[in-house]
Amino acid sequence: xxxxxxxxxxxxxxxxxxxxxxxxxxxxGLLTVAATHNPAQLKRxxxxxxxGLILFFVATALDFRKFSRAAEILFGLSVFLLIVVLNLxxxxxxxxxxxxxxxxxxxxxxxxxLSLIFMLAKFFEQRQGKLDTIFDILPGFVLVGAPFxxxxxxxxxxxxxxxxxxxxxxAYWAGMKFSRLFMLTSPLLxxxxxxxLPVYPxxxxxxxxxxxxxxxxxxxxPLLDSAIYFSLNFFSGLFSSFFWRSLSLYQRxxxxxxxxxxxxxxARGLRYxxxxxVIAVGSGGFxxxxxxxxxxxxxxxxxxxxxxxxxxxxGEEFGFxxxxxxxxxxxxxxxxVYTIAAQSGDAFGRYLTAGILALLGFQIIINIAMNIGLxxxxxxxxxxxxxxxxxxxxxxVSLGLVQSVRMHQRAIEL
Amino acid sequence: MxxxxxxxxxxxxxxxGAFLLAVxxxxxxxLQILRYGYYDFLxxxxxxxxxxxxxPRGVIYDRYGIAxxxxxxxxxxxxxxxxxxxxxxxxxxxxxxxxxxxxLERRLKNKEYLPYELLTVKRSLEPWxxxxxxxxxxxxxxxxxxxxxxxHYPQGSEAAHLLGYVGQIGSTELSKLKNYGYQMGDIIGxxxxxxxxxxxxxGVDGGQPLEVDAYGNPVRNLRTLEPVPGHNxxxxxxxxxxxxxxxxxxxxxxxxxxxxxxxxxxxxMVSKPDYNPNYFSDFLSEQEWQDLxxxxxxxxxxxxxxxxxxxxxxxxxxxAALEDKIDTAKTFICNGFLVVNGRRFACWYLDxxxxxxxxxxxxxVNSCNVxxxxxxxxxxxxxxxxxAAAFGLGTATNIDLPFENNGFVPTERWKKRAYGQDWFxxxxxxMSIGQGYLLATPLQMALLTAAVANKQNRLFKPYxxxxxxxxxxxxxxxxxxxxxxxxxxxxxxxxLVRRLLREVVDxxxxxxxxxxxxxxxxxxxxxxxxxxxxxxxxxxxxxENPDLALAVFVEEGGFGGAVAARIxxxxxxxxDARQRGIN
Numbered sequence: 001x002x003x004x005x006x007x008x009x010x011x012x013x014x015x016x017x018x019x020x021x022x023x024x025x026x027x028x029g030l031l032t033v034a035a036t037h038n039p040a041q042l043k044r045x046x047x048x049x050x051x052g053l054i055l056f057f058v059a060t061a062l063d064f065r066k067f068s069r070a071a072e073i074l075f076g077l078s079v080f081l082l083i084v085v086l087n088l089x090x091x092x093x094x095x096x097x098x099x100x101x102x103x104x105x106x107x108x109x110x111x112x113x114l115s116l117i118f119m120l121a122k123f124f125e126q127r128q129g130k131l132d133t134i135f136d137i138l139p140g141f142v143l144v145g146a147p148f149x150x151x152x153x154x155x156x157x158x159x160x161x162x163x164x165x166x167x168x169x170x171a172y173w174a175g176m177k178f179s180r181l182f183m184l185t186s187p188l189l190x191x192x193x194x195x196x197l198p199v200y201p202x203x204x205x206x207x208x209x210x211x212x213x214x215x216x217x218x219x220x221x222p223l224l225d226s227a228i229y230f231s232l233n234f235f236s237g238l239f240s241s242f243f244w245r246s247l248s249l250y251q252r253x254x255x256x257x258x259x260x261x262x263x264x265x266x267a268r269g270l271r272y273x274x275x276x277x278v279i280a281v282g283s284g285g286f287x288x289x290x291x292x293x294x295x296x297x298x299x300x301x302x303x304x305x306x307x308x309x310x311x312x313x314x315g316e317e318f319g320f321x322x323x324x325x326x327x328x329x330x331x332x333x334x335x336x337v338y339t340i341a342a343q344s345g346d347a348f349g350r351y352l353t354a355g356i357l358a359l360l361g362f363q364i365i366i367n368i369a370m371n372i373g374l375x376x377x378x379x380x381x382x383x384x385x386x387x388x389x390x391x392x393x394x395x396x397v398s399l400g401l402v403q404s405v406r407m408h409q410r411a412i413e414l
Numbered sequence: 415m416x417x418x419x420x421x422x423x424x425x426x427x428x429x430x431g432a433f434l435l436a437v438x439x440x441x442x443x444x445l446q447i448l449r450y451g452y453y454d455f456l457x458x459x460x461x462x463x464x465x466x467x468x469x470p471r472g473v474i475y476d477r478y479g480i481a482x483x484x485x486x487x488x489x490x491x492x493x494x495x496x497x498x499x500x501x502x503x504x505x506x507x508x509x510x511x512x513x514x515x516x517x518l519e520r521r522l523k524n525k526e527y528l529p530y531e532l533l534t535v536k537r538s539l540e541p542w543x544x545x546x547x548x549x550x551x552x553x554x555x556x557x558x559x560x561x562x563x564x565x566h567y568p569q570g571s572e573a574a575h576l577l578g579y580v581g582q583i584g585s586t587e588l589s590k591l592k593n594y595g596y597q598m599g600d601i602i603g604x605x606x607x608x609x610x611x612x613x614x615x616x617g618v619d620g621g622q623p624l625e626v627d628a629y630g631n632p633v634r635n636l637r638t639l640e641p642v643p644g645h646n647x648x649x650x651x652x653x654x655x656x657x658x659x660x661x662x663x664x665x666x667x668x669x670x671x672x673x674x675x676x677x678x679x680x681x682x683m684v685s686k687p688d689y690n691p692n693y694f695s696d697f698l699s700e701q702e703w704q705d706l707x708x709x710x711x712x713x714x715x716x717x718x719x720x721x722x723x724x725x726x727x728x729x730x731x732x733x734a735a736l737e738d739k740i741d742t743a744k745t746f747i748c749n750g751f752l753v754v755n756g757r758r759f760a761c762w763y764l765d766x767x768x769x770x771x772x773x774x775x776x777x778x779v780n781s782c783n784v785x786x787x788x789x790x791x792x793x794x795x796x797x798x799x800x801x802a803a804a805f806g807l808g809t810a811t812n813i814d815l816p817f818e819n820n821g822f823v824p825t826e827r828w829k830k831r832a833y834g835q836d837w838f839x840x841x842x843x844x845m846s847i848g849q850g851y852l853l854a855t856p857l858q859m860a861l862l863t864a865a866v867a868n869k870q871n872r873l874f875k876p877y878x879x880x881x882x883x884x885x886x887x888x889x890x891x892x893x894x895x896x897x898x899x900x901x902x903x904x905x906x907x908x909x910l911v912r913r914l915l916r917e918v919v920d921x922x923x924x925x926x927x928x929x930x931x932x933x934x935x936x937x938x939x940x941x942x943x944x945x946x947x948x949x950x951x952x953x954x955x956x957x958e959n960p961d962l963a964l965a966v967f968v969e970e971g972g973f974g975g976a977v978a979a980r981i982x983x984x985x986x987x988x989x990d991a992r993q994r995g996i997n
Contacts, residue, residue, distance in 0.1 A: 173423055282445040282453025296457055320446040324439070331435050338431065342424040357427070365434050372441050 010407035014060070018336040018406075022384060022399050025329050026052075026392070029385035032313050035292055036306040041387050048389035052396030059400025063408040064349060067401070071118035075143075078115050081108035082150035107390040109159045112147040114394055117166060117355030119143050124174035125348045131176040134225045137184070140171065155248055158378030162362055169358035170351050173341070179219045183229045186212055187236035191244075194237045205237055273309065276302045278373040281315030281323070288319025306387040308379055311371040326385070330364050333384075337361075337399075340406045349405035356398045468563050469617030470885075472644035474577060474607060476653035477681075477880055483567050483577055483608065483691075488538035490562040491547070495522060495533065497556035504554055508535065511546045537564055537695060564695040565601075565608075571688045573656050575715040576649075576680075576815065576878065578606020579691035604694075605713070607649065607878060609816045614882050614890070617644030643885040650679035650880045650893075655989065659964075660684045662984040668949075668968035669716040670981065671860040675867035675954055675963040677895040678874025680813070683857070687712040720819040720853035721967065724941030724974065725781045725923075726952045727802075727848025729866065729911060732778050734801035735789045736907040742774040748784035754839050759787055762940060778914045779922040781938060783847050790846030795837055798845055799825050804902050805862040806873050807854050813876045821858050824851035849942055856967040859952050864963035865901055866915070867935075867954035871908055873899040915953075919979075924951065926979035932956040932990055936982065938974035946970035951978035956986040961993075 026049050034042050059067075085108050123140050124131075131137055144167040152160040168181055193208035194201050212233050216226040244252065280296040289295065294316035296302060302309045315323045334357065341353035360383050367382040369375035381388050383395045445453065474483040491513065498504055501522060508515050518535050539547075539559065547559060565580045583591070583600045594613070596602065602616065603609035620641030652672075659670040659682045672682040689712040693702045706712060736742070748771075750764035761783035763769050769782045777785025790798070802808060808823035824845065826837040844850030854862075857876060865873040875896040882891040901908060915935035918924040923938040936953025949971030954963040964985065966978040 169427070173427075175419065175423075278445065279453050279456045281442070282449055283457035284446055285450040285454065286447060315442070315446065320442060323442050323446065327435070327438055327442070331431070334431060338424070338428060342421075354427075361431060365438070368438050369441075372438070372445060374437070374441055 013407045015336060015340065015403060015406050018333065018340075018399060018403065019056075021329055021333045021336065022056075022396065025326075025333065025384040026396075028314075028326065028329075029310070029387075029392075031291070032310050032317075032385060033306050033387045035294065035297060035313050035317060036310075036387075038306060041306060044389060045387055045392070048392045049396075051389075052393040055393060056396040056400035056403075059397050060403040060407065062404060064352060064401055064404040065408070068118060068122055068348065071115060071122060074111065074115035075119045078108055078112035079146055079150065082112055082147060084108070086150060086153055107388075109147070109151050109154075109156060110390040110394040112151070113159070113162060113166065113359055114398060116144060116147055116163060117170070117352060117359065120167060120170050121348050121351035121355060124170060124351045127174065128347075129175035131171065131174060131180065133222055134228055137171065137176065137180070140167065141184075155251060156379060157247075157251055158366070158380040161366075161378070162359065162380065165362040166355050166358045170355045173354040174351055179215070179221075183212075183216070183221070183225075186229065187232045190233040190237040191240040194240055209233060209237075273302065273304075273377050274370065274373050277309050277312040277371050280312040281372055284316040284319040284323070286320045288315075288317050288322055291317050293317060307381055308367065308377070308386065309371055310382055310386045311368050314385075315371070327368065330368075330383075334361050334364065337402050340402055344405055344409055346405070346409045349409050353402050353405050356402055359398060360395065467620035467639075467641045468601075469619050469641035470563055470643045471565060471580070471601075471617065472615040472646045472885065474615075475646065475648045476651045476656075477649065478653070479648075480653045481568055482573055482649070482651070482653065483565060485563050486538075486566040488562055488564050489544050489559050490534060491536045491539055491543075492532045492534050492558040492560060493518060494556045494558060498522075499555050500553075504557060507550065507554065508557075511543045513543065532558065537562055565691075566695060567691045569653070569657075570692065571690045572660055573651065573653070573683075574606075574688045574691050575685040575717065576606050576651065576683045577691060578603055578608035578610075578816075579694040580604060580608050581694050605817070606715075606815060607647065610814050611647055611879070611882070615644040615647065617885075618642040645882045645884050645890050647882050648880040649878050650674075650681065651683070651878065652681045654992070655985075656682040656684065658682075658988045659985055660686070660688075662981045662988075663966070663968070666968050666971060666977070667710055667716070668966070668971060669719075669856040670964060670966050670985070671717050671856045672962050672964040672985070673860045673864045673874075673876060675864035675960050678861070678864065678876050678897075679880075679895070680857075680876050680878050681962065683715075683717045683878075685714070685716040689713060715815075715817070716967065716969065717856045718813075718815065718818045720821045720855050721948055721969075722850075722852055722941040722943070723848040723854040723859055724939030724948065724950050725783075725848055726859055726862075726937050726939035726950045726965075726974075727852065727854070728778060728781060728786055728846075728939075729862065729915075729937055729952075730801045730805060730807070731786055731789055731793070731798055731846045731848075732774070732914075733903050733907060733911060734793055734797050735774065736910065737801070737903055738793055738797060740774065740789065740792060742910075745771050745773045746777065746782075746785045746788050748772055748777075748782050750784075752784050752787045752843070754787070754791070754843060757840055759783070759840070759843050775910075775914060779917045781918075781923045786846040787843045790842040791839060793842075793846075795824075795826055795842050795845060798842075799823050801903075802852075804873070804899060805858075805865060806898060807852075807858055807862070811855075811857055811861060811876050813857060814878050818857075819853075819855050821855050822851060822853040848939060856965045859950070859967070860963055860965035863936075863952040863954050863965060865899075866908060866911060867960045867963045869959075870897075871901040871903070871905070872897045873901060919953070923975040924953070924979050926975055927951065927953060927983045927986070929956065929983060929986055929990075932986060933958050933960075934982070934986055935960075936979070938979060940972070940974045943970065947972055949974040949976070949978040951975070951982050953979075953982050956990050962986070962989060 030042065030045060030049065033045050120140055120143060123143060127136060144163055148160050148163045151163065172181060190208060194205040213230060216229060221229065276296065280294065280302060294313060297305060297313050297316055302312055305313060314326050337353060337357045337360065341350055341357055344350040344353060363380050363383050366375050366378065367380050370377050381391045383391065470485040473481055475481055505515050505519060513536050515535065518533060521533060544559060547554060547557060567577065580601050581604045583596060583598070583602045587602065588596060588598060603612040608615065618641060620639040655672060659672060663670050663684055663686050665686070667686055670682065670684040671680065673679065674681055687708065687710050689706055693706065748761055748763065748769035750768035751758050751760045761768060763782065769780055769784070772780065772782045772785050774785060802823045808821050810818050810820050829835055829837050829841065841850055845852055861873060861876055865871060875898050877893055879893045881889065881893060884890050912935060915937060916933070918938065919927050919934045919936050924936045927934050927936055932955060934953055934955035936951055939950030941948040941950060949968040951966045951974050954960040956962070964982060966981045968977050971977045
């Protein structure tokens with residue numbers, strides 16, 4: 001291609017640090033998946049990585065703005081697929097998440113995450129930073145709402161929360177005030193105030209509502225907004241028991257056992273994953289037990305270790321230094337994405353990169369946190385490291401998009 | 415301006431990320447550096463698991479070596495829920511080979527199991543069931559057959575109450591016994607001899623500390639500890655006599671206790687209704703549960719339960735009167751009742767106009783209540799209570815069985831304390847004929863009879879254990895008779911009671927127990943009850959030098975001289991026939 005010959009090639013701006021960090025992490029992922037003793041999965045993961053790399057370069061080579069034209073179609077497709085998967089998908093571990101296309105299983109929610117980022121980036125670009133009233137943000141909320149609801153119904157609480165986090169970080173980067181963002185999340189806090197505080201639920205809820213009222217008043221929210229926010233808080237609290245019952249039993253148990261470990265002191269049912277994973281990581285010590293020497297890993301003590309609990313393999317076999325290195329690599333990758341987002345002069349590119357930062361960052365942090373017992377088990381993979389073709393390919397496509405934003409932006413604004 | 419705002423937003427995001435990074439690193443440092451030793455220890459514990467080799471429980475024999483309880487190797491059916499591919503197929507297959515899957519279905523449906531838990535469906539499979547499962551092993555992934563040792567009672571429901579049964583240790587027992595080597599999931603004796611002598615019978619489990627994977631598959635065998643089998647126990651029970659007593663009692667509710675009056679050995683102890691202790695060796699089916707929960711409490715050992723002793727207690731009142739030097743020639747008139755403080759106290763002979771003039775001796779033989787009412791008025795209640803205490807009534811016999819009832823002997827002080835009331839003459843009247851507050855167990859009444867029967871007038875401590883022998887034949891415990899008390903009554907008074915007991919059978923209320931050529935001595939009793947009367951017959955025989963002392967108690971059995979005396983007669987007849995080699 002002539003881009004390599006051209007003196008003004010955008011490839012001069014190719015971020016090698018971003019690419020190489022992603023590559024090292026992917027190889028570390030292969031190494032770790034191999035440690036969970038499943039040759040067939042290793043083979044599939046290598047194929048997915050190859051495919052991911054090809055798509056990475058395709059995304060890098062193309063101007064990211066060109067994708068935005070396809071965003072509506074992709075978003076529509078992914079919402080359609082989410083509906084399909086909800087009705088026809090394969091049930092694995094009690095949730096319908098996979099769709100089977102000619103022997104190739106595929107998770108529509110991964111596509112939904114990426115296409116949502118595009119749709120939101122477009123939306124926020126159009127708003128040009130004007131996000132003051134609830135009606136300014138409403139179309140964005142509708143955009144995130146559809147895939148959120150469908151994912152939540154699968155049920156895949158983790159991915160549903162990822163969609164929300166993407167929305168919030170992008171909205172913040174698009175100039176929405178923190179107080180507005182807070183008010184958007186406040187209905188959830190209303191439920192927490194009613195249910196998680198140990199004493200006098202109605203009293204604590206009442207105090208919470210009074211505080212919301214005061215905040216709306218003091219922060220000069222428009223009258224209509226205030227009324228809507230306040231009633232949202234009021235009614236979400238009122239209907240929260242209905243919401244709680246809509247969660248499936250295992251979701252409720254996981255949340256409850258995380259909030260209150262005493263429910264299951266022997267960790268035999270609910271906290272089984274977390275406790276075993278924490279023991280595996282803790283018993284790794286500083287140096288680890290050595291590659292392929294992890295005793296709990298070898299004895300297959302941790303279910304789904306090749307996917308959601310891959311970090312526990314690293315913690316057990318490579319110890320503190322290995323875990324430290326992995327965390328640093330992941331955060332270095334995030335810092336590159338962050339820097340590109342911060343430096344992008346193009347609003348659409350900036351929002352897009354911020355969305356990808358939220359996508360990767362939230363999954364990385366929550367996954368590691370749940371591996372070391374800091375977060376409930378929600379079923380989110382560790383980007384680049386966990387086994388799972390769709391997630392790996394989408395992660396690489398996201399990196400390609402970030403590269404594209406860096407290479408194809410009109411001007412660098414510092 | 416806009417640029418500044420944009421930089422602020424980026425900065426906030428950066429610091430949020432940095433903060434979260436710090437949290438993750440701090441946690442990793444805590445887990446892997448500070449708490450490494452703790453988690454390393456835990457990791458070892460997860461990996462190695464002791465696969466216990468259950469020690470076979472000791473055998474229980476009767477005095478002649480007939481096995482009453484033994485351990486049996488059986489094939490058990492377990493299910494690993496995670497490995498089941500086609501749940502409906504597995505369930506219908508098991509149902510087809512007549513295995514009750516209702517409990518399994520419920521647990522699978524509600525996910526009532528731990529990850530990787532083996533669910534036991536049936537503890538003892540029939541050979542044909544094993545054959546079907548083995549033939550279809552390919553299609554039955556997740557179904558596992560393993561060997562298990564279970565308790566087996568070859569005599570079925572015979573002697574069920576005294577043997578007891580075994581089952582998994584409960585949480586209350588475990589908290590009491592965990593310092594004595596008992597563990598969760600242990601099979602222990604839950605009732606009867608199985609419970610009382612559990613520590614001898616159970617042996618010491620061996621074990622194979624294994625490194626296992628999450629599915630429980632052994633990966634590496636570390637070393638093996640051989641199990642030590644439990645000790646064998648020989649009881650004083652004469653099983654043939656036990657079976658005969660059970661047959662004689664038949665389907666009636668009640669108890670028969672037979673004691674060797676010379677030693678205190680328990681030769682037989684029957685309680686009806688009974689149950690099959692083998693039920694507890696496998697999971698109870700719905701029908702078996704219904705049987706056990708029947709309204710007559712089949713699990714309850716009536717031989718150790720407390721009931722009003724009725725007229726059998728007149729032996730005690732009579733001896734107390736003799737000791738109080740009341741003239742045996744003293745005559746009372748029985749019109750069928752006695753009026754005291756305006757209340758009418760009836761004699762059982764009321765329908766036939768009363769016994770008429772009765773001296774003490776006639777009153778005993780005819781079991782005349784009016785005579786004993788008068789004795790109750792002549793004696794202080796304390797004197798009757800003292801005589802009862804001399805026979806061990808009101809206190810535990812300390813037989814080697816769990817859950818014994820003490821019975822009860824009232825006193826003036828007790829009544830004042832419990833009810834805040836004085837002792838009324840009516841209380842004395844009731845007590846003198848074995849009614850009112852008085853309660854005794856069939857076992858206590860058998861011992862009372864045995865104390866009258868033996869020449870040394872000894873009250874023995876009853877016992878079931880003859881000896882304990884280790885599995886290799888080494889003697890461990892040899893039990894011997896233990897006298898609790900020598901009756902504090904003048905020998906000639908006891909001699910008189912013996913003579914009158916013979917007259918009761920030959921010519922009195924106990925006529926139904928009379929056997930020509932044999933020497934049976936006994937006393938009938940009909941204890942008033944809220945429902946139908948309880949029937950009693952305490953007796954000893956069948957020779958001048960008695961071999962057996964027995965108490966027959968029939969709950970709601972009516973007149974003691976009828977039903978209870980006939981049961982005793984059958985037992986004596988059978989015993990004599992066996993002694994003479996007819997059987």
